Amino acid sequence: MSPSGGGRDTDGAAHAIAEAVARRSYGKLVALVAMRTRDVAAAEDALADAFATALADWPARGCPANPEAWLMTVARRRAIDGARHRRVGDxxxxxxxxxxxxxxxxxxxxxxxxxxxxxxxxxxxxxxxxxxxxxxxxxxxxxxxxxxxxxxxxxxxxxxxxxxxxxxxxxxxxxxxxxxxxxxxxxxxxxxxxxxxxxxxxGWTDPVGSDTERRDLAGEALFLADMLAELLPEEPETLGLFALMLYAQARRDARRDAAGDYVPLSAQDPATWNTAMIEAADTLLRRASAFNAIGRFQLEAALQSAHIHRCRTHRANWDEIVQLYDALLDIAASPVVAVNRALAVAERDSPQAALDALAPYADDPRLTDYQPYWAARADLLARAGATAEAFGAYDLAIGLASDPAVRRFLQRKQTAL
Structure with a gap:
């Protein structure tokens, strides 16, 4: 250390930067390191080693332009080396x-x-x-x-x-x-x-972005979908998937009002949607359809597009939507598709027709804890005049709802019965 105190100044700068990084990014860095080994404790140990190395290295060599990346690289190497020696995990x-x-x-x-x-x-x-x-x-x-x-x-x-x-x-x-x-x-x-x-x-299940990990997951998935569309531009399903995700992301923030209450699609203001994302999704879907090789994600994207068109133009297109769900059931049958199709049938025909369409799934164990099924069933029963049954279905839907805003929305509908 120099008599002038320059060493102390350099040490102080390194400590200040390390502390700032720790406050800002510690949790994220631990999560990223732990993704490799699935061992959070080992990730924390590796990151602690990385910080110690930084405090020894930065005063002598200077702080890196990207301290987080530097720490991430060192911690990752320590964690991988440790996993190789300890054989932590499977x-x-x-x-x-x-x-x-x-x-x-x-x-x-x-x-x-x-x-x-x-x-x-x-x-x-x-x-x-x-x-x-x-x-x-x-x-x-x-x-x-x-x-x-x-x-x-x-x-x-x-x-x-x-x-x-x-x-x-x-x-x-x-x-x-x-x-x-x-x-x-x-x-x-x-x-x-x-x-x-x-x-x-x-990631989509965190509508207000309060869960940073989930918001990062949604963003990462969008990034991966974008990469896949660039990597395999002649695979129509990669284009269909990216379009589907962009249609959903475009109206993500519209799902809550200023008070944080849930806003269903039918009540959202299309002016609040991300127009650039919707236009990008439209382009991707057109490119995918040019291959004449229909698939699940293209159909799901087409359904999103149809819903967006109806909300923007205020013109009913339920027959088209039911036809798209029929095509989706043919190639990717699942009770989730059946539930969504039934909701479209209710708009095109009647709530009772929708309940009849769902009847074959009444004992399907996959729907026992599927909250959207009970919410849909409660709504259909209420609209069909079966108030007592609707009340019971709302109880189940409310009990299964993990999102407080959705729970409040369903409780208000139940109370209105």
Whole structure:
């Protein structure tokens, strides 16, 4: 340290910057490091080591232009090295962590984004198609088994067992994780698209942006969808997925009023929607339709477009919407599609016709804890004059609602009965 005190000044500057980074970004850095190893404690230890290294290094070499990136790089290397030595977590997580390290050194295996490369690495043909997307959501995108189970309308216990079986198979069969070659990507695309959309949907559930992790998840999913559309511009479903997500994102902020109360689509002001996003989605959907190879995400995007057109023009187009739902049921049948189709049937025909359309799903276990089903059923029963049944359905919908604003909205509707 120099007698002039310059050393103390440099030390002080390094400490000040490190403290500012810690206040601003500590939680985010821990989460990013933990995504690799799924070990938060180890991530915190690695980040603490990175801060200690910074306080030793920055006074001598100068503070980096991007302190967060510097700390992230050092902490990531420490966490990966630690996982290799300790074998923390399961074999799948360790394999992917090592692959991620290799990808960083070789420019994402030829793909434009490291996490996109890891998603494709989870699509090995030896894995059951039904487990590829849940595996991506857990080990690459960081969702827990409960959240993944909700996306697939199954129980957390069943999803956990499915994931454990898949990981056991990977370990026992020695299935290697590697980034597929460019020509292999179209054949492995479907599960990746499904994972990206499931991640976006989870992020979408935080409408006011109070949950930073969920908002980041929605933004990351949009980024990945954009990358996929650029990477595979001749795959119509990549264009359809990105269009679908842009249509939804364009009206994300309109779902709450100034008081924070829930605003259903029919009551939203189209002037508050993001016009540039809608126009970009329109362009993507037109490009996708030119391939004449219809798919699930194109149909879902077309449905969003039809809803937006109706709200903007105030012209009913329910027959067109029901036809789109019929096409979607033909290629991607699910009780979720059936519920949404029934709501459109109620507008085109009658609430009773919609209830009749839902009758075959009355005992479907996938709908037992699916909150939108009970909310839809309550609304249809109320409109059909079955007040007592509607009241009971509202009870279930309110009990299952995780969003306080949605809960208040449903309580007001129930009270109005």
């Amino acid at each position: 074999d799948v997580t360790n394999q992917l962590a090592i692959l991620a390290d290799e990808i960083d050194e070789h420019e994402a295996g030829g793909l434009p984004d490291r996490r996109l490369a890891l998603l494709f690495a989870c699509t090995h043909p030896a894995l059951e198609a039904a487990v590829r997307t849940p595996l991506m959501l857990q080990v690459v995108l960081g969702l827990d088994a409960k959240t993944i189970a909700s996306a697939f309308l199954t129980s957390p216990a069943a999803m956990s067992k499915r994931l454990v079986r898949a990981k056991n198979k990977i370990r026992e069969a020695g299935i290697p994780f590697c980034v597929p070659e460019r020509e292999e990507l179209p054949g492995r695309l479907a599960a990746v698209l499904e994972a990206v959309y499931a991640a976006y949907t989870e």
